[in-house]
Amino acid sequence: MPPSGAFSQFIVSAMPDLAIIIPSVLNGLTTGALYALVALGLTLIYGVLHIINFAHGALLMLGLYAVYYLNTRFGIDPYVCLLIVPPVMFALGYVLQRGIIGRASHGRDENILLVTLGLSIVIENLALFFFKSDTRIIDTPYSFEVIQILGAFVPEPKVFAFLGAFVTAGLLWALMTFTDLGRAIRALAKERKGATLVGINADHVYAMSFGLGIACLGVAACLLLPSYYVSPQVGQGFVLIAFTIVVLGGMGSFVGALIGGLFIGVVEALSGLFLGESLGQIGIFAIFILVLIFRPTGLLGHKV
């Protein structure tokens, strides 16, 4: 029986065919890896600067446009853009934090909130002005290539994104663990006063952290665009889900963000399958609320 009317759709959208559960979970994992990429930068910023960066989506959008124009104007492959876009985004992040966000905060949470909100409005509307409102897509030789895994077709760009998320998380972890910068960032995240006393330049390290977080968005943009599109508002669709992942994974935890991303990807896929695609979105937030209430430090809660 087909479901008839809104009500039966609300109750359940017909039991899914069991054969599609495996492909659906696989897809959830690859989509989740993309979410994780966006969340990695956010969790770094969150863990170190303790700020809710409302401009995260807008900056992701800028990264996507960068990849788009590099590809369409200069024929640079999105994966080659990995060498260009993240460093540029890093510089942008550094300047934004040091020049505007840090300065405007005056040590108050609500000011940071306002500034990042203001920045996102500015960036999105500048994009609207310069890039126009058209939805843009790039065409790559591998856009429609698929790899067969367990009888499911997994598009190549998503496989690359999946691997990219692991590599990025690994690199970030290594950077935080083995470099002086990493140690300084961790010290600052824990105890600002103590860190400045031992001679850490807090403003510089904060800006470096913010820059790194935004550079992660650059990576995400390069890996996302081959299977997605860009328009001035595109980032907004990722912000909320990235916050969810950050909190689930424990703020400041890269492993947490990675696992949280994969987890949310699978939850989204399965709840979409069982509750219907529209209502299924509720699964993400329901889990988010439950985790926060019963385990407020996140599933893997520990600090940077």
Next chain:
Amino acid sequence: MRTLIILAAVFAALALVPLFVVSDVWLNIAIMVLYSALLGQAWNMLGGYGGQFSFGHAAFFGTGAYTVAVLQVQYGINPWVGLFAGGLAAVVVAAIIGYSTFRYGLKGSYFALVTLAFAEVLRILSNSVPITGAGVGLLIPLQVAPSNLQFADKGSYYWLVWAMALAAFLVAWWIGNSRFGAQLMAVRDNEDAARALGVRAYSVKLRAIMLSGFFSGLGGVFYAQYFLYLDPHIAYGASVSIESLLVPIIGGIGTLFGPLLGAIVLHAISEFSRDLIGDIPGISLVLYGTLLVVMVLFLPRGLAGLLIRRKAAPQTPKKTEAEHA
């Protein structure tokens, strides 16, 4: 007492606006200012006086709006009844959110994000259940009659939102001058210390979110009756949540007049940037966003910070390790 007199004088002056402003455009702007001030003051009760930043006030706003609309459209119940039902329904939602978060001691960013998640859950639900018209939305039939809470002239709408805002500001004044408010602010400034002094933090915060929810719900009722159409994005979307917190933050959080100042200034710069720039898509919003950033750079304590410089300005909750652990 002096602030109460000033408050009375300000609202008395505001009440006269429709008698002098004949232009519908200006009256509409005045309506939207009071409407923003209402939403802002509602947020301020919890966020400003209580230090609990909510990103999800749309949960209350949307519930108020849908309640009055659903009662009218699906059950034929008069919107004057719906007005109070809407406020009360929002209180119920606020109680549920408050109970499930404060009881478990959620604070800071965690509280902010969980309220956002609740608003999203409600948005998705309202998008799916038939009673709200799901994605099609709810259109309140156009039947202009005061008994129907629909008015032919903007002046009457103005007085409606004026009365709602007045109630919200009186309650905010009461918070600022009552034992309850003192406890709420004590919890904001240092919860552990407040507890040590015998303040029942959980119950104080719960009452604050319910008050806050009520007035946000009234804002929703006003929106529904003024524009007569709702869909899940209008009711539970992020823009209401953002407007609710933007207004008091710009004006000065935890201050009585902050939300009013914030509402006036936000609408002023929005109108100003639109008039200045005009027709180029997006550019007026660029100017709007820039002005926001510039204001924060130079007015870190909001507009009210200018006025109360000499008094001890309210403390914002300092980030503590416990909050982020």
Next chain:
Amino acid sequence: MTDSKGKRNGGLGRREFLATGAAALGLGVTGFPAVLRAQPASVKVGLIHPVSGFIAFSGTQCRAGAEMAIADINAAGGIKSLGGAKLEAMLGDSQGKPEVGASEVSKMVEGGVHGIVAGYSSAISLATSQEAAKSMTPHIVDVGVSDQIVDRGLKNTFRFAPGYGTIAKFAVDNLAGINQMSDDKAKTAMIIHEESLFGTGTANLLQKKLPEIGIEVLDVIKHANPTRDFTNIVLQIKSKKPDLIIPANYYNEYVLLARTMRQQQVKAKGIYSVLGGAASNYKFVNEFPEAAQGIMDCNHWFNPKSEIALQRKAAAEAKGLVYTYEVFLAYNAVVALADGFERAGSTEHDAVNEALAASTLDMSYMPYGPTKMINGQNVGARPVNTQVLDGKIEVIFPQAFASAKPVFPMNS
């Protein structure tokens, strides 16, 4: 007035001063030449579209179409019954929000607007037309397909394009016709729609009507905007194996859906989208010629056999515009409003509303029947079916307007 201006230097007499002053204040003076009042220097047309925010692309397209119409009408001599008065655009941005749209209306009303073309989205059109109704300012809805817009009995609100009731009916009737002509008939379908007003409303109607023409609806999938990934939905399509896939969603989601269907190698007899489909969008066809091949669409379209329509299309394309339905529907809305001024011979709101209500505008450049207004809706308005064939968008149904024969199943 120029006269008095000239005198101003030489000093105004008291009487003249009073008369000019009063006229400038717009109070109107008894004995003021009637001709002057009936012939404004320009006729102000308010254009309110969401040129920023989430639906900025569509809003920008609408504005471009409406501005082209104004330029064309002015170039052709303006409103002749008003002594060749020129149309003057007043531009407004609703930012995609109903309340902002409504406040733009009140601003324009105060600015002396004579008629408004607005909306694009149904939610915004509901708000703008209602606000305009307070002053009875003539209001034409360019796109907004919700039938609630014209069902409220507002005497100032008109729509010359079809609403989704009509579109869903024709979508089903035309589909029956196409199915009839084919040897390999479709018997099952799946509807994939976006969750807001237009997708849900359309899907509800289709779901009711498809069984009447012998097509079983296997499943209806509603999805969010934005949906970041369509694999799940496509997997469900694959497992249900419908003959027909019926999408009703916005451009971004449509692109992702089409792309994912290709990646997942979905085979169906047809993809038949209703409203907002990318198969009646040149941008999509140009960017994805292979993915677009064979897709059918029931949507707003122009009459491909009309010289005027083709000229307008060429003119728009010469300006670098993609000729989407937003462009020509907004263009038509301005033309219809101008025709209202023309026949009213006045810019008085009531007269223009009366003229619009009695409109029999010749719209032969659209695939419509004769224009006839009932409750503000042009009941002659129709959608058509298009199909992407060899990189071109062809009209395939109804036959009176067809430029090609339908290819169904699409891969035959």
